[in-house]
Amino acid sequence: xxxxxxxxxxxxxxxxxxxxxxxxxxxxxxAVREAxxxxxxxxxxxxxxxxxxxxxQLPPDIEWHFVGTLQxxxxxxxxxxxxxxxxxxxxxxxxxxxxxxxxxxxxVDCLLQIHIAREETKFGFAFGECREMLEEGTWKSLANxxxxxxxxxxxxxxSQEQVADEFRSLKGFFExxxxxxxxxxxxxxxxxxxxxxxxxxxxxxxxxxxxxxxxIFGERRY
Ligand SMILES: *Cc1c(COP(=O)(O)O)cnc(C)c1O
Numbered sequence: 001x002x003x004x005x006x007x008x009x010x011x012x013x014x015x016x017x018x019x020x021x022x023x024x025x026x027x028x029x030x031a032v033r034e035a036x037x038x039x040x041x042x043x044x045x046x047x048x049x050x051x052x053x054x055x056x057q058l059p060p061d062i063e064w065h066f067v068g069t070l071q072x073x074x075x076x077x078x079x080x081x082x083x084x085x086x087x088x089x090x091x092x093x094x095x096x097x098x099x100x101x102x103x104x105x106x107x108v109d110c111l112l113q114i115h116i117a118r119e120e121t122k123f124g125f126a127f128g129e130c131r132e133m134l135e136e137g138t139w140k141s142l143a144n145x146x147x148x149x150x151x152x153x154x155x156x157x158x159s160q161e162q163v164a165d166e167f168r169s170l171k172g173f174f175e176x177x178x179x180x181x182x183x184x185x186x187x188x189x190x191x192x193x194x195x196x197x198x199x200x201x202x203x204x205x206x207x208x209x210x211x212x213x214x215x216i217f218g219e220r221r222y
Pocket of ligand 1: 196211
């Protein structure tokens with residue numbers, strides 16, 4: 001199937017209120033352009049250098065999200081234009097993003113990445129670490145970032161039950177955090193969960209942002 005047909009199929013299957021972030025990492029600008037021409041406007045990348053190089057080649061009304069591990073020395077590449085960073089996994093990273101956003105005169109929306117998978121290798125705050133950071137409170141003084149919600153990645157497994165359980169635990173944590181720390185803010189509203197193989201399960205468990213790459217673009221090209 002073509003990129004256009006894939007986009008249409010994924011979008012048609014999403015309920016109202018759930019947005020598709022088309023993950024275009026390792027895809028050339030022409031592939032992004034094809035998805036854009038099919039009507040897609042929200043794209044995600046996982047390497048700062050790649051995003052920095054791709055962004056100027058593509059239409060300015062694209063909403064760029066960053067979903068990968070963000071090295072501190074590369075934050076400056078993406079701050080001038082990035083819309084949402086999904087992958088904040090420490091207070092110090094949040095503070096660095098705030099610092100560069102201030103220099104740029106911007107406020108940058110961020111999600112806290114939570115470790116929900118049973119694998120050791122996935123990044124993110126443990127539930128307890130995240131609570132501690134929010135409880136400690138210094139984040140409230142960071143004027144150039146806005147915490148808009150949470151992100152998580154499920155374990156890579158054939159067990160749909162396990163994946164659904166992990167997404168459900170993140171949704172539960174999201175509700176707890178919202179009630180405790182963002183009760184008056186409608187802005188804490190995004191739950192980024194679900195990829196090509198599990199986005200339907202994620203939507204069933206309350207995702208608002210699905211991050212779908214290979215199902216749209218096919219295998220990564222380099
Ligand atoms: C690559 C990537 C995706 C998309 O993965 P697919 O399986 O290709 O849909 C989603 N989220 C993150 C954080 C990624 O790095």
